[in-house]
Amino acid sequence: MVTTSAPDAGTAPGTRKVLSVPATAARRVRKSAQSTPGRLFVVGVGLVVLALVTGVVGALAMQQKQSTIDNLIEHREPVAAASQQIYRSLSDADATAASAFLAGGTPPAALRDRYELDIATAGANLAEASADVGGVVAAERQVNELAKQLPVYTGLVETARAYNRQGYPSGAAYLREASGLMRAKILPAAQELYRIDFERLAAEQDAAGSFPWFTLALVLVLLGALVAAQRYLLRRTNRLLNVGLVVATGAVVVGLIWGSAALLIESSRVSDGHEHGTSQVEVIVQARIVALKMRANETLTLVARGDGAEYEAEFKELTKELTGRSDENLLVRAQGLSATQETTDLLAAAQKNADDWLTAHNRVRELDDGGSYQEAVSLAISTDAKTSAATMFTMLDDNLLKALNHGRQKFVEETSGASNVMTGLVPGVALLALLAAAGVTMGIRDRLREYR
Amino acid sequence: MRAVRASLLFVLLMAAVTACAGGGRPVDLATVSSVDRPRPVGAEENPAPPSTSAAPAPACDPTASFRPQGALPPPGQMPANTTMKAIQDAGQLIAGVDQNTFLFGFRNPTTNALEGFDIDRVREIAKAIFGDPNKVQFKVVTSAGRIKALTDGEVHVVVRTMTATCERWKDINFSAIYYTAGQRILVDRTSKIANLDQLGGQKVCAAKGSTSIKTISDHAAKLIPVQVDNWSDCLIMLQQGQVAAVSTDDTILSGMVAQDPNVKMAGPRFTQEPYGIGIPKANVDMVSFVNGVLAKSIADGSWAASYDQWLGRTGEQRPAPPTPVYQD
Numbered sequence: 190m191v192t193t194s195a196p197d198a199g200t201a202p203g204t205r206k207v208l209s210v211p212a213t214a215a216r217r218v219r220k221s222a223q224s225t226p227g228r229l230f231v232v233g234v235g236l237v238v239l240a241l242v243t244g245v246v247g248a249l250a251m252q253q254k255q256s257t258i259d260n261l262i263e264h265r266e267p268v269a270a271a272s273q274q275i276y277r278s279l280s281d282a283d284a285t286a287a288s289a290f291l292a293g294g295t296p297p298a299a300l301r302d303r304y305e306l307d308i309a310t311a312g313a314n315l316a317e318a319s320a321d322v323g324g325v326v327a328a329e330r331q332v333n334e335l336a337k338q339l340p341v342y343t344g345l346v347e348t349a350r351a352y353n354r355q356g357y358p359s360g361a362a363y364l365r366e367a368s369g370l371m372r373a374k375i376l377p378a379a380q381e382l383y384r385i386d387f388e389r390l391a392a393e394q395d396a397a398g399s400f401p402w403f404t405l406a407l408v409l410v411l412l413g414a415l416v417a418a419q420r421y422l423l424r425r426t427n428r429l430l431n432v433g434l435v436v437a438t439g440a441v442v443v444g445l446i447w448g449s450a451a452l453l454i455e456s457s458r459v460s461d462g463h464e465h466g467t468s469q470v471e472v473i474v475q476a477r478i479v480a481l482k483m484r485a486n487e488t489l490t491l492v493a494r495g496d497g498a499e500y501e502a503e504f505k506e507l508t509k510e511l512t513g514r515s516d517e518n519l520l521v522r523a524q525g526l527s528a529t530q531e532t533t534d535l536l537a538a539a540q541k542n543a544d545d546w547l548t549a550h551n552r553v554r555e556l557d558d559g560g561s562y563q564e565a566v567s568l569a570i571s572t573d574a575k576t577s578a579a580t581m582f583t584m585l586d587d588n589l590l591k592a593l594n595h596g597r598q599k600f601v602e603e604t605s606g607a608s609n610v611m612t613g614l615v616p617g618v619a620l621l622a623l624l625a626a627a628g629v630t631m632g633i634r635d636r637l638r639e640y641r
Numbered sequence: 642m643r644a645v646r647a648s649l650l651f652v653l654l655m656a657a658v659t660a661c662a663g664g665g666r667p668v669d670l671a672t673v674s675s676v677d678r679p680r681p682v683g684a685e686e687n688p689a690p691p692s693t694s695a696a697p698a699p700a701c702d703p704t705a706s707f708r709p710q711g712a713l714p715p716p717g718q719m720p721a722n723t724t725m726k727a728i729q730d731a732g733q734l735i736a737g738v739d740q741n742t743f744l745f746g747f748r749n750p751t752t753n754a755l756e757g758f759d760i761d762r763v764r765e766i767a768k769a770i771f772g773d774p775n776k777v778q779f780k781v782v783t784s785a786g787r788i789k790a791l792t793d794g795e796v797h798v799v800v801r802t803m804t805a806t807c808e809r810w811k812d813i814n815f816s817a818i819y820y821t822a823g824q825r826i827l828v829d830r831t832s833k834i835a836n837l838d839q840l841g842g843q844k845v846c847a848a849k850g851s852t853s854i855k856t857i858s859d860h861a862a863k864l865i866p867v868q869v870d871n872w873s874d875c876l877i878m879l880q881q882g883q884v885a886a887v888s889t890d891d892t893i894l895s896g897m898v899a900q901d902p903n904v905k906m907a908g909p910r911f912t913q914e915p916y917g918i919g920i921p922k923a924n925v926d927m928v929s930f931v932n933g934v935l936a937k938s939i940a941d942g943s944w945a946a947s948y949d950q951w952l953g954r955t956g957e958q959r960p961a962p963p964t965p966v967y968q969d
């Protein structure tokens with residue numbers, strides 16, 4: 190350890206000189222601070238440094254905030270939307286495969302198209318979601334599981350299809366195995382991935398809406414120091430105004446008011462985007478997931494042909510989350526979060542679809558339990574009949590999708606509004622800090638001149 | 642001078658450390674060494690043996706049923722105060738069947754209809770009661786759910802490759818035997834295995850609640866039983882290489898051979914599995930009635946025609962219809 194205060198005898202003279210610079214400087218500052226002009230000089234330098242540091246910290250904080258907000262719109266929310274799309278597509282693929290099986294013979298082209306579109310959509314969204322997991326171990330695990338099991342699932346479904354075309358019952362066995370894989374492994378992973386992505390979105394919304402307290406503290410310290418410097422000058426020189434310091438103080442006050450106002454508006458818009466945007470979207474997504482689960486249970490009960498009591502029990506268990514007037518009903522909760530009449534109307538329409546679907550479902554069960562299996566199947570899967578369970582489910586899903594898109598739109602509007610409020614704040618803060626530093630320099634220099 | 646020398650040494654040391662650290666390894670981002678294979682829902686390896694009732698079933702002749710009472714009543718005119726009359730009034734016969742066992746009870750994926758040798762037996766009974774073979778509500782039951790469906794009164798009859806045993810006679814009644822099968826094993830076409838002894842330590846599949854799974858669990862060669870809900874699940878586990886063999890009644894196995902020419906039955910029959918129609922314990926009148934229907938179908942050749950239509954395609958010689966045995 191080399192110390193500056195006591196250079197030992199063996200050290201070269203040049204080295205000793207360099208090493209003793211800080212100590213010498215400190216001594217000089219101490220000495221000059223004992224005289225008024227020296228003290229003024231120290232005050233001036235201190236204020237300039239503080240103004241510049243505050244400017245840099247403030248500009249960086251604003252920059253950070255701006256990029257957090259932009260990241261919300263461009264990245265975080267789209268990823269959360271992608272992972273909910275994965276769940277939706279996979280669940281729909283499973284229900285569609287079961288419907289195609291129930292249809293018998295060569296499945297209708299519409300069902301095949303729907304299944305293929307679902308799988309392609311899930312795959313494309315999975316690619317997007319997996320590009321984003323970096324660092325989040327739990328999310329990575331779900332993406333891995335999905336990427337590993339999805340090809341297995343599609344392989345089983347195609348094997349089932351091949352056997353079905355030959356008229357062999359082992360097709361049904363492959364389909365059951367595929368559906369079991371989907372329900373036991375793939376869908377839980379997709380649901381967990383969505384939960385994680387939504388949590389990350391909410392956390393970043395919190396970060397975007399938070400107030401930069403450290404920067405504020407720094408600005409207040411700077412302001413206090415400027416005021417104190419002016420009081421000191423007033424006592425020493427009996428001059429009421431020092432133009433330079435007044436300009437500096439003015440610049441800091443403008444920065445403080447502008448920054449605080451912008452941040453408060455920004456924060457409220459981000460939280461509006463959360464409340465009426467993403468929070469509502471989350472409830473609607475939950476409702477959609479429940480509807481998809483119910484639909485899968487409805488078709489699987491028919492596939493099991495009398496041996497599917499557990500599917501029907503799960504359907505019954507889930508109905509209270511889509512119908513009924515209590516708070517358990519997700520559609521009621523989503524309506525409570527609506528920001529526009531349009532969304533409220535869509536959700537009311539969805540509620541009507543859900544109620545009609547339940548009526549259709551009860552009729553399907555009545556027919557099946559009463560021995561009219563074929564009629565039950567056609568009421569469950571026919572897309573031509575206006576009142577079939579399939580039609581009602583499709584309408585419900587469409588309305589939920591529309592409401593969900595409204596919610597996403599609301600989020601984007603509010604959050605880009607928040608981003609716009611921040612416009613110019615970064616260069617503005619930097620300029621004001623420079624202005625403050627210049628004001629301090631000028632003001633102190635004027636006073637120092639009087640001592641020459 | 643000492644400080645300069647010390648810092649020189651330090652720099653050299655740092656350089657040496659950095660140079661050594663240069664020899665890195667290629668990074669593998671994803672290493673997958675094993676795969677989670679998909680399994681049929683409900684498949685269980687080495688299941689706990691079912692809690693057997695305390696008292697072993699009394700010795701009996703499980704093939705002996707109740708004798709038909711006189712000639713069959715004409716269809717649609719069932720005698721009053723009988724189970725058949727109640728079914729006639731309800732409008733349809735409720736039958737517990739299978740939809741996954743090719744040739745016996747299976748869903749035809751093209752037409753969505755249930756078909757097979759067992760299904761024909763159900764339709765004969767419906768025809769005898771209503772005069773219409775289609776007045777049937779089929780309820781699919783698993784092997785393990787057969788007895789419960791009958792004791793709970795969910796179904797009037799169970800026709801589902803069901804072996805009449807003394808154990809089962811305690812809870813339900815059986816009709817006369819309508820077919821006698823025997824347990825064999827099903828393996829890959831290239832396999833050299835010919836009996837259960839050669840399968841020691843390997844996985845063998847059968848349906849939950851069947852007599853076959855019991856035979857496998859009890860076998861001395863320490864097989865690993867794998868039980869599934871439906872017989873077709875066994876076929877796909879064999880196709881996927883998840884079990885070494887399937888072992889059950891040859892009739893069920895021949896349905897699997899018909900679906901996949903790359904599997905074969907091996908070895909001789911090593912059990913006798915007499916199939917009876919399951920009927921709730923209380924409905925003795927129904928048992929006699931069904932036995933009358935069976936006797937008629939054997940006499941008028943419809944049993945043989947049904948055999949030829951379904952089991953004929955396995956290429957095996959049609960056996961003589963079973964001779965009914967009655968308790969009196």
